[in-house]
Amino acid sequence: MIIILGLVILVAAVIAGVAGVLANGGHAHAVTHFAVFGYHVTGSTGTLFLYGIVVGALALAGLSVLLAGARRTSRRGREARRGLAQSRRETAAVSQDRDDLRGQRDTARRYTASTLGDDGTARNGSDPGPRGPSLFERLFERRPAAPQPAPLASQTPAPVPAAQPEPPPARAQPDQAPPS
Numbered sequence: 001m002i003i004i005l006g007l008v009i010l011v012a013a014v015i016a017g018v019a020g021v022l023a024n025g026g027h028a029h030a031v032t033h034f035a036v037f038g039y040h041v042t043g044s045t046g047t048l049f050l051y052g053i054v055v056g057a058l059a060l061a062g063l064s065v066l067l068a069g070a071r072r073t074s075r076r077g078r079e080a081r082r083g084l085a086q087s088r089r090e091t092a093a094v095s096q097d098r099d100d101l102r103g104q105r106d107t108a109r110r111y112t113a114s115t116l117g118d119d120g121t122a123r124n125g126s127d128p129g130p131r132g133p134s135l136f137e138r139l140f141e142r143r144p145a146a147p148q149p150a151p152l153a154s155q156t157p158a159p160v161p162a163a164q165p166e167p168p169p170a171r172a173q174p175d176q177a178p179p180s
Helices: 002-023 045-115 135-140
Strands: 030-036 039-044
Touching (some): 039 045
Antiparallel strands (some): 030 039
């Protein structure tokens, strides 16, 4: 709608300009004593009106170029500000994650330092108690079979006693001699 309105106004201005130039031509409408930047304009008032139209069109073109450049610069600045804000949000989130991880690491170090000494024994000199199985024992120890799904009532065979897992092999205590 705005484009159509602009087009109608432009056509009306062109018609008014052409009518003004043609209506003020000839010797009856002579221009006397008119100068612009030291240049003396001679001719009719129609010619002067035509010069005015040309100067106005050039001014309008220059203003359009100026506003288009300002709009483009404004758009670039707006996009740069949005990008900066997004970057700051991401940096803040990453910094928060880093601080959380540092806090967890420091807490774990303090806990480890408060419970164990440098040689892996308890700091208060007492025996830390039985330790869990070693990595080797955990990897190669026999494990009970995985649980099987319950059979349906129509397919239930006679009950079979459940197999007992083998006990782990006895460990020799370091202060006891092996049996001979």
